[in-house]
Amino acid sequence: MSTPLIFMGAILRKRAETGKVRGFYQPEGAGSRRDEIVWKGIFFRIGRIMIATPAAASPLRDKAFSLYLDLWRAFAALIVVIAHMRQDGFDLPITFAGKFAHEAVIVFFVLSGLVIAHSTFDNNRGWRDYLAARASRLYAVIVPAILLSVACAAIVSPPGWSSGTVKSAEWSAWDIVSSLLFLNRSWLNDADIPLNQPFWSLCYEAAYYTLFGIWVFTKGKLRIGLMLLGMMVAGPAILLLSPAWLAGVWLYRNIDKTTLPARPLIAILSIAAIAVIGFAGVPPALRGWFSGNFPMWYVLRDATNLITDLLIGFLFTLHLVAVRTLIPPVLMRFSSAIRFLAGGTFTLYMFHRPITELLSGAAFAKLHGPLMSLLVLALIVCFALMMSRTLERGFTRFLRKWIEMLLERSTAMRRPA
Helix, strand or coil, X not given: CCHHHHHHHHHHHHHHHCCCCCCCCCCCXXXXXXXXHHCCCHHHHHHHHHCCCCCCCCHHHCHHHHHHHHHHHHHHHHHHHHHHHHHCCCCCCCHHHHXXXXXXXHHHHHHHHHHHHHHHHHCCCCHHHHHHHHHHHHHHHHHHHHHHHHHHHHHCCCCCCCHHHHHHCCCCHHHHHHHHCCCCCCCCCCCCCCCCHXXXXXXXXXXXXXXXXXXXXXXXXXXXXXXXXXHHHHCHHHHHHHHHHHHHHHHHHHCCCCCCCCHHHHHHHHHHHHHHHHHCCHHHHHHHHHHHHCHHHHHHHHHCCHHHHHHHHHHHHHHHHHHCCCCCHHHHHHHHHHHHHHCCHHHHHHHXXXXXXXXXXXXXXXXXXXXXXXXXXXXXXXXXXXXXXXXHHHHHHHHHHHHHHHHHHHHHHHCCC
């Protein structure tokens, strides 16, 4: 498990033995007032999003809205894959994807916050269940993805591949250890999985899972200490992009409480604004300006598009609020296909880049034409969907049961006779 997840589990296990950890944080009279005093300012504002009791009815219980989110998840994953294929020399006729690959990850962050809030508050069985669910979900795909990346990197060598690809294929033991601990984007740590640059966003996700779990399942001084420790480990880039993820948590609690005038118009204009930002090249222009005027801006690394990332997160959140009651019934006719595609997006996201980097070599030049590129795209998607049935279902369930068993045994061993 990642370093923050391991530490959180150890602390919560100890607190559970003394009866000091419950399922959810619930204010307790005067004690909660002391917490409010401590958490004035930014911590308290973030906390108000996360500590509330479950929504009266989770928006994900609405099958039409849940299906709409799955459609966005599949669409965002395909945008990322197509953009990376074009970067790796494939002449796919979908040229706009490259302008929205990073923005698609921000969409993932918003969706992730909503889904994690739903699964935590609607299906809560305590911190052990949360830890086992999050860790098994991540490692069931991450470990095979690392193995695939290392295998592809072993084949890549000059002069058959570009210097950038060859450099990306280099790795050390620390790269693997750091990746397994999700520390690759902590401060200026330059570790990475070979040939698998998309892994950066999983390091952000793991940090958000950890901080969210700490806030929900602890309280008082323990919460403050663990939150500060987790934030120190995460570093500034991860923390500055966290509002995009927390927007999803906000949606879980407030989407059905929020009223908007002219919902259809807002739903259209919010997506149109995202399109304008991408097509107009605003993110790279702003990034260049900030990098030129603030020499330390590079410290943010994958968050150097911070301004537009947060704006896009807000616009997508606004779109989901507006479209909440506008899902066309015809979408349900395609529910099986949409859910099938969405069910494999995690595997597709983590498996596609090592393959496309490998196939970018000169020996595979015949695959780079428009028609062959479409065939390669279809094959990569099919491969990922096939693997996802094993990894995101069977292997995830196996890991979850194993982790739950370890946690139960560890607690039982420490419990006084």
